[in-house]
Amino acid sequence: MKNITKMMKLDFLTMKSQLGLYLVLIFIMAIYVYMDSSIIVLSITCSWFIALLFANIFAIQDKNKLNRLYSSFSIKLKDIISGRYAYIFLNFLISLLLLNIIHFIVMLLLNNSPILLEYCLGFTVSFLVFSLIIGFQLPIYFGMEYTKAKIWTMAPYLIVMSIILIPSLLTSFSNIMEFMVNNKIILFIVSYSISLITIFISYKLSLKTYQNRY
Amino acid sequence: MNNKILEVKKINKKFSNFHLNDISFNLPKGYIMGFVGPNGSGKTTTISLILNMLKKDSGEILLFGKDHIVNEDIVKNDIGVVFDSSFYVDSWTVADVEKANSLFYKEWNHHTFENMLKRFELPKKQKIGEFSKGMQMKLMLSCAFSHNAKLLILDEPTSGLDPVTRNELLELLQEYIKDGEKSVLFSSHITTDLENICDYITFINKGKIVFTDNMEKFLESFKVIKGKLKDLTKELEKDIIGIRKSNVGFEGLITSDKINKLKGFVIETAKIDNIIIALSKVGD
Numbered sequence: 001m002k003n004i005t006k007m008m009k010l011d012f013l014t015m016k017s018q019l020g021l022y023l024v025l026i027f028i029m030a031i032y033v034y035m036d037s038s039i040i041v042l043s044i045t046c047s048w049f050i051a052l053l054f055a056n057i058f059a060i061q062d063k064n065k066l067n068r069l070y071s072s073f074s075i076k077l078k079d080i081i082s083g084r085y086a087y088i089f090l091n092f093l094i095s096l097l098l099l100n101i102i103h104f105i106v107m108l109l110l111n112n113s114p115i116l117l118e119y120c121l122g123f124t125v126s127f128l129v130f131s132l133i134i135g136f137q138l139p140i141y142f143g144m145e146y147t148k149a150k151i152w153t154m155a156p157y158l159i160v161m162s163i164i165l166i167p168s169l170l171t172s173f174s175n176i177m178e179f180m181v182n183n184k185i186i187l188f189i190v191s192y193s194i195s196l197i198t199i200f201i202s203y204k205l206s207l208k209t210y211q212n213r214y
Numbered sequence: 215m216n217n218k219i220l221e222v223k224k225i226n227k228k229f230s231n232f233h234l235n236d237i238s239f240n241l242p243k244g245y246i247m248g249f250v251g252p253n254g255s256g257k258t259t260t261i262s263l264i265l266n267m268l269k270k271d272s273g274e275i276l277l278f279g280k281d282h283i284v285n286e287d288i289v290k291n292d293i294g295v296v297f298d299s300s301f302y303v304d305s306w307t308v309a310d311v312e313k314a315n316s317l318f319y320k321e322w323n324h325h326t327f328e329n330m331l332k333r334f335e336l337p338k339k340q341k342i343g344e345f346s347k348g349m350q351m352k353l354m355l356s357c358a359f360s361h362n363a364k365l366l367i368l369d370e371p372t373s374g375l376d377p378v379t380r381n382e383l384l385e386l387l388q389e390y391i392k393d394g395e396k397s398v399l400f401s402s403h404i405t406t407d408l409e410n411i412c413d414y415i416t417f418i419n420k421g422k423i424v425f426t427d428n429m430e431k432f433l434e435s436f437k438v439i440k441g442k443l444k445d446l447t448k449e450l451e452k453d454i455i456g457i458r459k460s461n462v463g464f465e466g467l468i469t470s471d472k473i474n475k476l477k478g479f480v481i482e483t484a485k486i487d488n489i490i491i492a493l494s495k496v497g498d
Binding site: 003006009010013014016017060063064065066067068069071072073074075076077079211212 | 262265266267269286287288289290291293294295297299300301302303304305306310313314317318319320
Protein backbone atom coordinates (compact mmCIF):
# COMPACT_ATOMS: atom_id res chain seq x y z
CA MET A 1 0.00 0.00 0.00
CA LYS A 2 2.89 2.34 0.84
CA ASN A 3 4.37 1.93 -2.63
CA ILE A 4 0.99 2.55 -4.27
CA THR A 5 0.69 5.82 -2.36
CA LYS A 6 4.22 6.76 -3.48
CA MET A 7 3.31 6.07 -7.11
CA MET A 8 0.18 8.20 -6.74
CA LYS A 9 2.29 11.05 -5.40
CA LEU A 10 4.68 10.62 -8.31
CA ASP A 11 1.77 10.70 -10.76
CA PHE A 12 0.52 13.87 -9.12
CA LEU A 13 3.97 15.42 -9.55
CA THR A 14 4.03 14.25 -13.17
CA MET A 15 0.65 15.86 -13.89
CA LYS A 16 1.41 19.08 -12.02
CA SER A 17 1.77 21.02 -15.25
CA GLN A 18 -1.74 19.88 -16.31
CA LEU A 19 -3.40 21.30 -13.20
CA GLY A 20 -4.54 24.36 -15.19
CA LEU A 21 -6.57 22.16 -17.57
CA TYR A 22 -8.20 20.50 -14.58
CA LEU A 23 -9.24 23.87 -13.15
CA VAL A 24 -10.63 24.90 -16.55
CA LEU A 25 -12.75 21.72 -16.53
CA ILE A 26 -14.15 22.55 -13.09
CA PHE A 27 -14.88 26.12 -14.22
CA ILE A 28 -16.77 24.92 -17.32
CA MET A 29 -18.73 22.51 -15.16
CA ALA A 30 -19.64 25.34 -12.80
CA ILE A 31 -21.01 27.37 -15.74
CA TYR A 32 -23.14 24.42 -16.89
CA VAL A 33 -24.41 23.92 -13.35
CA TYR A 34 -25.44 27.57 -13.26
CA MET A 35 -27.31 27.01 -16.56
CA ASP A 36 -29.38 24.46 -14.67
CA SER A 37 -28.06 21.34 -16.43
CA SER A 38 -29.04 17.97 -15.02
CA ILE A 39 -26.53 16.58 -12.53
CA ILE A 40 -26.79 13.16 -14.24
CA VAL A 41 -25.79 14.57 -17.63
CA LEU A 42 -23.11 16.72 -16.04
CA SER A 43 -21.63 13.77 -14.13
CA ILE A 44 -21.42 11.65 -17.28
CA THR A 45 -19.83 14.54 -19.23
CA CYS A 46 -17.39 15.12 -16.39
CA SER A 47 -16.33 11.45 -16.32
CA TRP A 48 -15.79 11.61 -20.08
CA PHE A 49 -13.52 14.66 -19.82
CA ILE A 50 -11.61 13.34 -16.82
CA ALA A 51 -10.87 10.17 -18.79
CA LEU A 52 -9.57 12.28 -21.69
CA LEU A 53 -7.54 14.57 -19.43
CA PHE A 54 -5.84 11.84 -17.43
CA ALA A 55 -4.82 9.89 -20.50
CA ASN A 56 -2.24 12.69 -20.82
CA ILE A 57 -0.17 11.08 -18.11
CA PHE A 58 0.77 8.36 -20.58
CA ALA A 59 1.78 10.99 -23.13
CA ILE A 60 4.08 12.61 -20.54
CA GLN A 61 5.37 9.17 -19.49
CA ASP A 62 6.28 8.30 -23.07
CA LYS A 63 7.75 11.65 -24.00
CA ASN A 64 10.05 11.72 -20.96
CA LYS A 65 10.91 7.99 -20.90
CA LEU A 66 9.45 7.67 -17.41
CA ASN A 67 9.48 3.87 -17.72
CA ARG A 68 13.22 4.18 -17.14
CA LEU A 69 12.62 6.27 -14.04
CA TYR A 70 10.08 3.76 -12.70
CA SER A 71 12.50 0.91 -13.36
CA SER A 72 15.17 2.61 -11.27
CA PHE A 73 12.89 3.03 -8.24
CA SER A 74 12.55 0.52 -5.43
CA ILE A 75 9.05 -0.62 -6.36
CA LYS A 76 7.52 -3.63 -8.01
CA LEU A 77 5.91 -3.56 -11.40
CA LYS A 78 2.45 -4.16 -9.95
CA ASP A 79 2.85 -1.08 -7.71
CA ILE A 80 3.28 1.07 -10.83
CA ILE A 81 0.02 -0.29 -12.29
CA SER A 82 -1.93 -0.16 -9.00
CA GLY A 83 -0.69 3.37 -8.30
CA ARG A 84 -1.82 4.59 -11.72
CA TYR A 85 -5.31 3.05 -11.35
CA ALA A 86 -5.66 4.47 -7.84
CA TYR A 87 -4.47 7.91 -8.98
CA ILE A 88 -6.87 8.10 -11.93
CA PHE A 89 -9.89 6.87 -9.96
CA LEU A 90 -9.08 9.16 -7.05
CA ASN A 91 -9.07 12.09 -9.47
CA PHE A 92 -12.42 10.96 -10.81
CA LEU A 93 -13.86 10.80 -7.30
CA ILE A 94 -12.50 14.22 -6.35
CA SER A 95 -13.85 15.76 -9.58
CA LEU A 96 -17.28 14.23 -9.08
CA LEU A 97 -17.32 15.33 -5.47
CA LEU A 98 -16.41 18.90 -6.49
CA LEU A 99 -19.04 18.86 -9.20
CA ASN A 100 -21.71 17.67 -6.77
CA ILE A 101 -20.73 20.30 -4.18
CA ILE A 102 -20.85 23.09 -6.81
CA HIS A 103 -24.19 21.78 -8.08
CA PHE A 104 -25.60 21.57 -4.56
CA ILE A 105 -24.55 25.13 -3.68
CA VAL A 106 -25.86 26.58 -7.00
CA MET A 107 -29.18 24.77 -6.51
CA LEU A 108 -29.52 26.35 -3.08
CA LEU A 109 -28.58 29.77 -4.47
CA LEU A 110 -31.19 29.41 -7.22
CA ASN A 111 -33.79 28.40 -4.63
CA ASN A 112 -34.09 24.91 -6.15
CA SER A 113 -34.18 21.93 -3.85
CA PRO A 114 -31.40 19.44 -4.61
CA ILE A 115 -32.59 15.83 -5.02
CA LEU A 116 -30.31 13.28 -3.36
CA LEU A 117 -31.42 10.43 -5.63
CA GLU A 118 -30.25 12.39 -8.69
CA TYR A 119 -26.80 12.78 -7.17
CA CYS A 120 -26.66 9.04 -6.50
CA LEU A 121 -27.84 8.24 -10.01
CA GLY A 122 -25.38 10.72 -11.51
CA PHE A 123 -22.49 9.21 -9.59
CA THR A 124 -23.47 5.62 -10.38
CA VAL A 125 -23.86 6.13 -14.11
CA SER A 126 -20.77 8.31 -14.46
CA PHE A 127 -18.72 5.76 -12.48
CA LEU A 128 -19.90 3.11 -14.91
CA VAL A 129 -19.02 5.24 -17.95
CA PHE A 130 -15.63 6.17 -16.46
CA SER A 131 -14.81 2.55 -15.55
CA LEU A 132 -15.70 1.37 -19.03
CA ILE A 133 -13.62 4.05 -20.78
CA ILE A 134 -10.61 3.84 -18.46
CA GLY A 135 -10.92 0.06 -18.12
CA PHE A 136 -10.62 -0.26 -21.87
CA GLN A 137 -7.89 2.34 -22.32
CA LEU A 138 -5.39 1.60 -19.55
CA PRO A 139 -4.25 -1.87 -20.67
CA ILE A 140 -3.61 -0.40 -24.13
CA TYR A 141 -1.68 2.57 -22.76
CA PHE A 142 0.39 0.28 -20.53
CA GLY A 143 1.17 -2.08 -23.39
CA MET A 144 1.97 0.31 -26.22
CA GLU A 145 3.71 3.57 -26.98
CA TYR A 146 1.35 6.50 -26.48
CA THR A 147 1.17 7.49 -30.14
CA LYS A 148 0.13 3.98 -31.20
CA ALA A 149 -2.17 3.49 -28.21
CA LYS A 150 -3.97 6.79 -28.80
CA ILE A 151 -5.66 5.43 -31.95
CA TRP A 152 -6.97 2.31 -30.19
CA THR A 153 -8.13 4.15 -27.10
CA MET A 154 -10.54 6.21 -29.20
CA ALA A 155 -12.68 3.07 -29.55
CA PRO A 156 -14.94 3.72 -26.50
CA TYR A 157 -15.72 7.22 -27.79
CA LEU A 158 -16.46 5.86 -31.27
CA ILE A 159 -18.77 3.21 -29.79
CA VAL A 160 -20.74 5.86 -27.89
CA MET A 161 -20.91 8.04 -31.02
CA SER A 162 -22.17 5.02 -33.00
CA ILE A 163 -24.90 4.43 -30.42
CA ILE A 164 -25.98 8.05 -30.76
CA LEU A 165 -25.79 8.11 -34.55
CA ILE A 166 -27.47 4.76 -35.34
CA PRO A 167 -31.18 5.24 -34.52
CA SER A 168 -31.97 1.56 -33.89
CA LEU A 169 -29.06 1.25 -31.46
CA LEU A 170 -30.06 4.46 -29.75
CA THR A 171 -33.62 3.15 -29.32
CA SER A 172 -32.44 -0.10 -27.76
CA PHE A 173 -30.02 1.79 -25.54
CA SER A 174 -32.77 4.22 -24.50
CA ASN A 175 -35.06 1.29 -23.67
CA ILE A 176 -32.40 -0.25 -21.46
CA MET A 177 -31.77 3.11 -19.80
CA GLU A 178 -35.50 3.65 -19.26
CA PHE A 179 -35.80 0.25 -17.64
CA MET A 180 -32.81 1.00 -15.44
CA VAL A 181 -34.13 4.39 -14.38
CA ASN A 182 -37.45 2.81 -13.45
CA ASN A 183 -35.69 0.05 -11.53
CA LYS A 184 -33.10 2.00 -9.62
CA ILE A 185 -31.99 -0.81 -7.33
CA ILE A 186 -31.21 -2.96 -10.36
CA LEU A 187 -29.43 0.01 -11.95
CA PHE A 188 -27.21 0.46 -8.88
CA ILE A 189 -26.42 -3.25 -8.59
CA VAL A 190 -25.77 -3.75 -12.31
CA SER A 191 -23.75 -0.54 -12.70
CA TYR A 192 -21.44 -1.15 -9.74
CA SER A 193 -21.03 -4.82 -10.63
CA ILE A 194 -20.08 -4.02 -14.23
CA SER A 195 -17.77 -1.20 -13.07
CA LEU A 196 -15.92 -3.35 -10.53
CA ILE A 197 -15.61 -6.34 -12.87
CA THR A 198 -14.33 -4.02 -15.63
CA ILE A 199 -11.72 -2.46 -13.33
CA PHE A 200 -10.57 -5.88 -12.12
CA ILE A 201 -10.22 -7.34 -15.63
CA SER A 202 -8.60 -4.12 -16.86
CA TYR A 203 -6.05 -4.18 -14.00
CA LYS A 204 -5.11 -7.80 -14.73
CA LEU A 205 -4.76 -7.03 -18.43
CA SER A 206 -2.62 -3.97 -17.68
CA LEU A 207 -0.26 -6.11 -15.59
CA LYS A 208 0.13 -8.48 -18.54
CA THR A 209 0.51 -5.82 -21.22
CA TYR A 210 3.00 -3.76 -19.19
CA GLN A 211 5.14 -6.85 -18.53
CA ASN A 212 5.20 -7.70 -22.22
CA ARG A 213 5.40 -4.19 -23.57
CA TYR A 214 8.50 -4.86 -25.67
CA MET B 215 29.54 -14.70 2.38
CA ASN B 216 28.68 -13.87 -1.22
CA ASN B 217 31.20 -11.41 -2.60
CA LYS B 218 29.27 -10.76 -5.79
CA ILE B 219 27.03 -7.72 -6.08
CA LEU B 220 25.68 -8.69 -9.48
CA GLU B 221 25.38 -12.18 -10.97
CA VAL B 222 24.00 -12.61 -14.46
CA LYS B 223 23.50 -16.28 -15.29
CA LYS B 224 22.74 -17.53 -18.80
CA ILE B 225 20.09 -14.98 -19.64
CA ASN B 226 18.34 -15.13 -22.98
CA LYS B 227 16.03 -12.69 -24.66
CA LYS B 228 14.72 -13.11 -28.20
CA PHE B 229 13.41 -10.29 -30.37
CA SER B 230 12.35 -10.63 -33.98
CA ASN B 231 15.71 -9.32 -35.23
CA PHE B 232 18.04 -9.83 -32.28
CA HIS B 233 18.91 -12.54 -29.78
CA LEU B 234 20.66 -12.01 -26.48
CA ASN B 235 22.33 -15.37 -26.11
CA ASP B 236 23.33 -17.04 -22.79
CA ILE B 237 24.70 -13.87 -21.20
CA SER B 238 26.68 -14.57 -18.04
CA PHE B 239 28.99 -12.40 -15.98
CA ASN B 240 29.63 -11.44 -12.35
CA LEU B 241 30.52 -8.17 -10.73
CA PRO B 242 32.37 -8.51 -7.40
CA LYS B 243 31.96 -6.10 -4.52
CA GLY B 244 34.30 -3.10 -4.56
CA TYR B 245 35.10 -2.97 -8.26
CA ILE B 246 34.20 -1.15 -11.45
CA MET B 247 33.24 -3.22 -14.46
CA GLY B 248 33.31 -1.77 -17.95
CA PHE B 249 30.55 -3.10 -20.17
CA VAL B 250 31.60 -2.63 -23.76
CA GLY B 251 30.53 -3.57 -27.23
CA PRO B 252 29.57 -1.96 -30.52
CA ASN B 253 26.18 -0.31 -31.09
CA GLY B 254 23.37 -2.85 -31.10
CA SER B 255 25.48 -5.52 -29.41
CA GLY B 256 23.05 -5.90 -26.48
CA LYS B 257 24.46 -3.66 -23.75
CA THR B 258 21.31 -1.63 -23.10
CA THR B 259 19.13 -4.73 -23.46
CA THR B 260 21.21 -6.50 -20.81
CA ILE B 261 20.94 -3.48 -18.50
CA SER B 262 17.17 -3.33 -19.13
CA LEU B 263 16.91 -7.00 -18.18
CA ILE B 264 18.91 -6.44 -14.99
CA LEU B 265 16.54 -3.61 -14.06
CA ASN B 266 13.49 -5.73 -14.98
CA MET B 267 12.45 -3.23 -17.63
CA LEU B 268 12.32 -6.17 -19.99
CA LYS B 269 11.11 -9.67 -19.29
CA LYS B 270 13.84 -12.25 -19.84
CA ASP B 271 13.05 -15.50 -21.66
CA SER B 272 15.32 -17.57 -19.43
CA GLY B 273 18.24 -17.33 -17.02
CA GLU B 274 18.76 -15.83 -13.62
CA ILE B 275 19.84 -12.43 -12.35
CA LEU B 276 20.91 -11.95 -8.75
CA LEU B 277 21.50 -8.57 -7.16
CA PHE B 278 23.19 -8.66 -3.76
CA GLY B 279 22.56 -12.42 -3.82
CA LYS B 280 18.79 -11.98 -4.27
CA ASP B 281 16.56 -12.60 -7.26
CA HIS B 282 16.08 -9.29 -9.05
CA ILE B 283 12.33 -9.78 -9.62
CA VAL B 284 11.19 -11.48 -6.41
CA ASN B 285 13.04 -8.88 -4.32
CA GLU B 286 12.74 -6.01 -6.79
CA ASP B 287 11.63 -3.40 -4.26
CA ILE B 288 14.38 -4.37 -1.80
CA VAL B 289 17.34 -4.63 -4.18
CA LYS B 290 16.51 -1.48 -6.14
CA ASN B 291 16.77 0.60 -3.03
CA ASP B 292 20.50 -0.07 -3.23
CA ILE B 293 20.92 0.69 -6.92
CA GLY B 294 21.61 3.99 -8.65
CA VAL B 295 20.86 4.23 -12.35
CA VAL B 296 22.01 6.62 -15.07
CA PHE B 297 20.93 6.28 -18.70
CA ASP B 298 22.22 7.98 -21.82
CA SER B 299 19.31 10.43 -21.80
CA SER B 300 17.22 12.09 -19.11
CA PHE B 301 14.25 10.25 -17.61
CA TYR B 302 12.72 13.17 -15.72
CA VAL B 303 9.63 15.14 -16.73
CA ASP B 304 10.83 18.15 -18.72
CA SER B 305 8.54 20.55 -16.85
CA TRP B 306 10.09 19.54 -13.51
CA THR B 307 12.67 21.59 -11.66
CA VAL B 308 15.52 20.14 -9.60
CA ALA B 309 13.27 20.38 -6.52
CA ASP B 310 10.63 18.17 -8.23
CA VAL B 311 13.32 15.66 -9.15
CA GLU B 312 14.39 15.53 -5.51
CA LYS B 313 10.78 15.14 -4.37
CA ALA B 314 10.28 12.23 -6.79
CA ASN B 315 13.49 10.46 -5.77
CA SER B 316 13.09 11.00 -2.05
CA LEU B 317 9.69 9.28 -2.21
CA PHE B 318 11.25 6.01 -3.23
CA TYR B 319 14.67 5.82 -1.59
CA LYS B 320 14.87 5.06 2.11
CA GLU B 321 18.35 6.56 2.43
CA TRP B 322 17.84 9.66 0.31
CA ASN B 323 20.30 12.29 1.52
CA HIS B 324 19.31 15.90 0.87
CA HIS B 325 22.72 17.15 1.99
CA THR B 326 24.60 14.92 -0.47
CA PHE B 327 22.20 15.93 -3.24
CA GLU B 328 22.79 19.63 -2.52
CA ASN B 329 26.56 19.06 -2.57
CA MET B 330 26.33 17.26 -5.89
CA LEU B 331 24.27 20.10 -7.37
CA LYS B 332 26.89 22.58 -6.19
CA ARG B 333 29.73 20.43 -7.48
CA PHE B 334 28.11 20.17 -10.93
CA GLU B 335 26.87 23.80 -10.82
CA LEU B 336 23.30 22.83 -11.66
CA PRO B 337 20.66 25.59 -11.51
CA LYS B 338 17.79 24.89 -9.14
CA LYS B 339 15.03 26.94 -10.72
CA GLN B 340 15.48 26.06 -14.38
CA LYS B 341 13.20 23.43 -15.91
CA ILE B 342 14.80 20.08 -16.77
CA GLY B 343 13.64 20.45 -20.37
CA GLU B 344 15.82 23.55 -20.63
CA PHE B 345 18.92 21.72 -19.36
CA SER B 346 21.63 20.75 -21.84
CA LYS B 347 22.28 17.04 -22.32
CA GLY B 348 25.37 17.32 -20.14
CA MET B 349 23.39 19.01 -17.36
CA GLN B 350 20.69 16.34 -17.51
CA MET B 351 23.37 13.69 -17.23
CA LYS B 352 24.88 15.46 -14.21
CA LEU B 353 21.46 15.61 -12.57
CA MET B 354 20.92 11.87 -13.02
CA LEU B 355 24.39 11.28 -11.59
CA SER B 356 23.62 13.56 -8.64
CA CYS B 357 20.51 11.49 -7.86
CA ALA B 358 22.35 8.20 -8.27
CA PHE B 359 24.98 9.35 -5.75
CA SER B 360 22.47 10.71 -3.23
CA HIS B 361 20.78 7.62 -1.83
CA ASN B 362 23.74 5.57 -0.66
CA ALA B 363 23.45 3.05 -3.49
CA LYS B 364 25.68 -0.02 -3.28
CA LEU B 365 25.64 -0.55 -7.04
CA LEU B 366 25.69 2.03 -9.77
CA ILE B 367 24.48 1.00 -13.19
CA LEU B 368 25.59 3.56 -15.74
CA ASP B 369 24.52 3.23 -19.37
CA GLU B 370 26.68 5.54 -21.50
CA PRO B 371 26.91 8.16 -18.73
CA THR B 372 29.78 10.07 -20.32
CA SER B 373 28.24 10.47 -23.77
CA GLY B 374 26.98 14.01 -23.18
CA LEU B 375 29.79 15.24 -20.98
CA ASP B 376 32.72 17.50 -21.81
CA PRO B 377 36.24 16.12 -21.07
CA VAL B 378 36.56 18.03 -17.78
CA THR B 379 33.26 16.73 -16.39
CA ARG B 380 34.02 13.27 -17.73
CA ASN B 381 37.25 13.28 -15.81
CA GLU B 382 35.43 14.53 -12.72
CA LEU B 383 32.93 11.68 -13.03
CA LEU B 384 35.72 9.12 -13.27
CA GLU B 385 37.28 10.55 -10.12
CA LEU B 386 33.90 10.40 -8.40
CA LEU B 387 33.50 6.75 -9.32
CA GLN B 388 36.92 5.88 -7.96
CA GLU B 389 36.09 7.73 -4.76
CA TYR B 390 32.75 5.92 -4.63
CA ILE B 391 34.20 2.38 -4.61
CA LYS B 392 37.03 3.23 -2.21
CA ASP B 393 35.39 1.64 0.84
CA GLY B 394 35.32 -1.73 -0.95
CA GLU B 395 31.57 -2.18 -0.40
CA LYS B 396 30.25 -0.63 -3.59
CA SER B 397 30.47 -1.50 -7.26
CA VAL B 398 29.84 0.08 -10.65
CA LEU B 399 28.65 -1.42 -13.92
CA PHE B 400 29.71 1.12 -16.50
CA SER B 401 28.71 0.84 -20.12
CA SER B 402 30.54 3.25 -22.41
CA HIS B 403 31.73 3.79 -25.94
CA ILE B 404 34.56 5.98 -24.75
CA THR B 405 37.03 3.25 -24.06
CA THR B 406 39.76 5.54 -22.74
CA ASP B 407 37.43 6.20 -19.77
CA LEU B 408 37.19 2.48 -19.13
CA GLU B 409 40.91 1.88 -19.46
CA ASN B 410 41.54 4.46 -16.76
CA ILE B 411 39.15 3.22 -14.11
CA CYS B 412 37.82 -0.29 -14.76
CA ASP B 413 39.03 -3.31 -12.83
CA TYR B 414 36.90 -5.74 -14.83
CA ILE B 415 35.63 -5.74 -18.35
CA THR B 416 32.78 -7.52 -20.09
CA PHE B 417 32.78 -7.39 -23.84
CA ILE B 418 29.56 -8.21 -25.65
CA ASN B 419 29.13 -8.54 -29.40
CA LYS B 420 26.07 -9.54 -31.45
CA GLY B 421 24.22 -10.60 -28.32
CA LYS B 422 26.98 -12.87 -27.01
CA ILE B 423 29.62 -12.40 -24.35
CA VAL B 424 33.04 -12.45 -25.98
CA PHE B 425 35.12 -11.83 -22.87
CA THR B 426 34.49 -11.25 -19.20
CA ASP B 427 37.30 -11.06 -16.67
CA ASN B 428 39.67 -8.56 -15.15
CA MET B 429 41.01 -5.72 -17.28
CA GLU B 430 44.65 -6.77 -16.97
CA LYS B 431 43.88 -10.22 -18.32
CA PHE B 432 41.80 -8.70 -21.11
CA LEU B 433 44.61 -6.43 -22.24
CA GLU B 434 47.25 -9.14 -21.82
CA SER B 435 45.27 -11.67 -23.84
CA PHE B 436 45.79 -9.81 -27.08
CA LYS B 437 48.62 -8.04 -28.88
CA VAL B 438 48.66 -5.83 -31.94
CA ILE B 439 50.71 -7.34 -34.74
CA LYS B 440 52.13 -5.33 -37.64
CA GLY B 441 54.23 -6.46 -40.55
CA LYS B 442 54.99 -6.47 -44.25
CA LEU B 443 52.61 -8.15 -46.67
CA LYS B 444 55.37 -10.44 -47.99
CA ASP B 445 55.77 -11.94 -44.49
CA LEU B 446 52.07 -12.66 -44.11
CA THR B 447 51.56 -16.39 -44.56
CA LYS B 448 48.12 -17.97 -44.96
CA GLU B 449 48.57 -19.75 -41.64
CA LEU B 450 49.39 -16.48 -39.87
CA GLU B 451 46.48 -14.66 -41.55
CA LYS B 452 44.09 -17.24 -40.05
CA ASP B 453 45.37 -16.41 -36.56
CA ILE B 454 45.04 -12.65 -36.96
CA ILE B 455 41.76 -11.13 -35.84
CA GLY B 456 40.38 -8.13 -37.73
CA ILE B 457 43.25 -7.89 -40.19
CA ARG B 458 43.69 -4.64 -42.15
CA LYS B 459 45.89 -4.68 -45.24
CA SER B 460 47.39 -1.73 -47.07
CA ASN B 461 50.09 -1.21 -49.70
CA VAL B 462 52.74 -0.93 -47.00
CA GLY B 463 51.73 -3.87 -44.86
CA PHE B 464 49.14 -5.32 -42.54
CA GLU B 465 47.89 -4.75 -39.00
CA GLY B 466 45.68 -6.83 -36.75
CA LEU B 467 45.16 -8.47 -33.40
CA ILE B 468 46.59 -11.76 -32.27
CA THR B 469 46.12 -13.74 -29.08
CA SER B 470 49.14 -13.48 -26.78
CA ASP B 471 49.76 -17.25 -26.71
CA LYS B 472 50.68 -17.14 -30.39
CA ILE B 473 53.32 -14.44 -30.34
CA ASN B 474 56.24 -16.55 -29.09
CA LYS B 475 56.70 -18.34 -32.39
CA LEU B 476 56.59 -15.13 -34.42
CA LYS B 477 59.73 -13.34 -35.51
CA GLY B 478 60.28 -10.24 -37.63
CA PHE B 479 56.98 -8.62 -36.78
CA VAL B 480 56.17 -5.57 -34.71
CA ILE B 481 54.27 -6.67 -31.60
CA GLU B 482 52.62 -3.95 -29.53
CA THR B 483 50.47 -3.83 -26.41
CA ALA B 484 46.82 -3.72 -27.40
CA LYS B 485 44.43 -1.03 -26.20
CA ILE B 486 40.76 -1.67 -25.51
CA ASP B 487 39.86 0.01 -28.79
CA ASN B 488 42.18 -2.27 -30.79
CA ILE B 489 40.63 -5.33 -29.21
CA ILE B 490 37.03 -4.20 -29.53
CA ILE B 491 37.35 -3.11 -33.14
CA ALA B 492 39.09 -6.33 -34.14
CA LEU B 493 36.78 -8.66 -32.22
CA SER B 494 33.71 -6.84 -33.53
CA LYS B 495 34.77 -7.75 -37.04
CA VAL B 496 34.77 -11.47 -36.24
CA GLY B 497 31.77 -13.10 -37.86
CA ASP B 498 30.99 -10.10 -40.09
